[in-house]
Amino acid sequence: MLRTEALQSASNGIIITDALKYDNPVIYFNAAFQQLTGYTDTEILNHNCRFLHGKDRNQTALISLKKSIKKGESCQATLRNYKKDGTLFWNDLYIFPITNDKGTVTNFIGIQNDVTLRKKAEAERHHLTKILDESLNEIYVFDVKTLKFLNANFGAQKNIGYTLEELKSMTPIDIIPNTNKSEFRKTIDVLLKKNVEKIEFESEHQRKDGTKYPVEIHLQLSNLNEKDIFIAIILDITERKNYTTKLENKVEERTQQLKKALNKEKELNNLKTRFLSLVSHEFKTPLSGILTSSLLISKYPLTKHQEKRDFHLKTIMDKVYFLNNIINDFLSVEKLETSKENYQITHFQLSDIINEVIYNAEILLKDGQQIKAPNNIDEISLYQDEKIIQSIIFNLLHNAIKYSSEDSIVELCINQGIEFTTVKIKDNGIGIPEKDQENIFDRYFRAKNVINIQGTGIGLNISKNHIENLGGSISFKSEEHVGSTFTIIIPNKANQ
Incomplete structure (x- = not known):
């Protein structure tokens, strides 16, 4: 009786198991054990202590514990145990065998010591040590x-x-x-x-x-x-300490930037000279055509001459349209040069601008030329500058028509991914000579095989600057006498 009272009053959890019964069940536990674990009498008695391990049964310490019990030896192990409510606690467990007169192990006494706080302190120290060490x-x-x-x-x-x-x-x-x-x-x-x-x-x-x-x-x-x-x-x-060196490097960097700015200014002056030469040529030719057609229209006053009048009216419209495009290109160049281009980013359906581009391009088609339009693009939308994207696609489509022969097909392909939309304009036209391809995006540059075809050499340069400003890219593949494919990759959401 005195021994039982002593065990019950102990602050450590104590259990006694019956080693002679199957699975070594618990036959005694004190109040401290039950208070610590939270299990009821029926959940503890006549059960093996493994209920304390929950699903965490692959602990290294358990292997040593099982070996010692099997041999009937004393053992000490620190285990992860779990209370009835699932709370983890660290159990410093001491196992002692009890033998009878014949030396047979009849029972095991387990003394349980909750060392959770110590383990937490050790973990915190280890964590702090790791932080300092790393x-x-x-x-x-x-x-x-x-x-x-x-x-x-x-x-x-x-x-x-x-x-x-x-x-x-x-x-x-x-x-x-x-x-x-x-x-x-x-x-x-x-x-x-x-x-x-x-x-x-x-x-x-x-x-x-x-x-x-x-x-x-x-x-x-x-x-x-x-x-x-x-x-x-x-x-x-x-x-x-290297701040002075960095400062000197910064000064040198700024000096180089000023030199680049000066070189750019010289380049700009050269471009202006080329621009004036271009304007004098490109404006003079269509203006002469407009004047000639205007004079000829007056010579066909009769109803039967309507077809001839229509021919000259179309010529005037084409020339005016060409001049209008040149002016728009020059304005775009000026805005890009002076960083005055303010992009208007909105949500829009891509199909809307594709329909508009194709409608405007159809009046430029040569005899027998066709535009193969993309299908299934009604659900494609962008958060971009609608007018700029429309201008870029039209410019590429216009070039494909202009540099392709009659009875040819210009194909427009569109595919949208998660982040980007890809637009391809493919033609079977005159192509770009290989030695001219590296300069094709330079302002005012024109390939040798298009010298006698109207153009300013501005469109591709403007398109490249705009699409890159919006976070996209433009590239091409071309072979002379075979054709060209221009690809623009447009972010679904503008990089603004």
Whole structure:
């Protein structure tokens, strides 16, 4: 009776199992065990203790425990156990066998000690230690009296070049060149007198390979296992010390930028000269055509001459349309040059602008030419500048028509992915000579095989600048006398 009362009053959880029965069931438990685990009498008695393990039964410590019980030996193991409500607790378990007069193990006594708080503290210390060890800054711990290093994190070992074992035989004086023990003692004396909690100062460290680098040292006094220590956090300030060099490099960079700006200004002047030459040619030809057609119309006043009048009216419309496009191109160039282009980003259906582009392009078709339009694009929408996207697609489609022969097909293909929409314009026209392809997007550049065809050499340059400003790209594949395929990749959402 006295023994039972003693077991019940114990603060540790205690259980007794019957080793002679199958599965070694629990036949006794004290109040502390039940209070800790939360299980009822019927859930504990006549059951093996494995109910405490829940589903966590692959613990390494359980293997040793099972072996000891099988051999009838004492054992100590720290296990992850689970209360009835599922809460994890760490159980420091001691198992003792009880034998009869014949030496047969009849029972096992288990003494249970909840060490959850200790485990949590260990985990926190381990986590903190890991953070310090993985820090890119150098962290050193050294003894107050001997000044010898006691520890150094990985960042310190990596930067200074010494292993921890090598550092343990060294002091800060060994890695700070041009200093001595008395000078260093004088520096840290204010901490020992506890005049301040920490000190900060700049110095220089020397690596194992002899290289030196500037550092900022944060030093404070601490205590470890009743032993006074110094903790030093070291910042490599090479970049800060190189500020002057960086500034000089910045000045040089700005100088180069000014030179580039000057070269760009020279290039712009050259472009202006080419522009004036282009205008004088490209405007003179269509204006002459308009004047001639206007004069000829007046010579056909009769109803029977309607077909001839229509011919000359179409000529006038074509020339006016061409001139209008040139003016629009020049305005776009000016806006792009002066960064005045303000994109108007809205949601729109791509099919709307494709229908508009094809409608406008049909009046440009040569005899027998056809546009093969894409199918199933009604659900495709973009968040882009609608007018700019329409202008780019029309420009490419117009080029395909212009540089293709009669009775040819110009194909327009569209495919939308998760992030981008791809538009391809394919023709079987005259193509671009291989040696001209690298310059095809240059402003005012025209390939050698289109010199006698009306054009400004501006459209592709404008299209490329616009699509790149909107986060997209333009590319092409072309073979002379075979045809060209231009591909524009448009972000579904503008890069604005």
